[in-house]
Amino acid sequence: MKIRIEIVAVDCLMVRLFDSIDEAHMPWLLAASRRLHECFGQRLIDLVPSYTTLMVHYDLQQLQASEARQLIAQALDDLQPDTRGSGRTHSLPTWYDPRVGPELKLLADRSGLSINQVIERHSGHEYQVFALGFVPGFAFMGLVDEILASPRLNTPRKRVAAGSVGIAERQTAAYPQVSPGGWNLIGRTPVRLFDHALEGYSLLHPGDRVRFEAVSHVEFIRLGGDDTPLEAQP
Structure with a gap:
């Protein structure tokens, strides 16, 4: 897995974890979602998970783009899949x-x-x-x-x-x-x-x-x- 960060808008970044759709990817996406929520806290406006990506919409008044990238890198450092199972x-x-x-x-x-x-x-x-x-x-x-x-x-x-x-x-x-x-x-x-x-x-x-x-x-x-x-x- 090679994590990439792509620009979506001035206050929005796309975190790409995978390139193909696979049910086995969901534990990784869920783990990444949890970590991003924890790292961004109140500075996060919205987090939208998808098949292979997570779109991070952050508060531009509280974070600069470089700081948002640093938080993403911090959140996803040594990422491990979520084996607990979170969904209903x-x-x-x-x-x-x-x-x-x-x-x-x-x-x-x-x-x-x-x-x-x-x-x-x-x-x-x-x-x-x-x-x-x-x-x-x-x-x-x-x-x-x-x-x-x-x-x-x-x-x-x-x-x-x-x-x-x-x-x-x-x-x-x-x-x-x-x-x-x-x-x-x-x-x-x-x-x-x-x-x-x-x-x-x-x-x-x-x-x-x-x-x-x-x-x-x-x-x-x-x-x-x-x-x-x-x-x-x-």
Whole structure:
């Protein structure tokens, strides 16, 4: 691992730890995040972790750029991976059905699997939350089974229902709110992923682990799910 510091803005630096996405990198990123928080303290405005980087936004009134670089070097000296495991584990009940997951059959046809096998492959793995972005509460997770990897849609939808579960390349996610989107949709969860009552407003955070639990239509409705087909939503 070769740590590099890149300029993002006059008060923002990007700390790059890796060049490729790998679940094994998360303990290092979590350890770096903790150390940076401790070293910067009140001088830190925001720290945004991603797949391979951490963006450090610091208070320019309290730190010069050279001082910020020194703090980063100090924080990451002799860095060791965080083996304690910091994230929470979540189970997201998910109704897999073409009515709310119009690409479910497409993924089955493309992979040579049956629809049930696609569901088993997707729900049978525990995913790492790598980063939040795109819209508030949208958690990028991975890595999905290679046989399920699918490119984003050529033309994104103008409206994707909240709770929609999708796949893009080897990533998976659940839309926290109604928004445009180009991921391959395979189901829907009734779980509220973004809410002002939640800590940090988002249910999911980098370092968390997520498993999608396949549930019946009856159970989905019992849990408060909206089964309105995607094409019928206003």
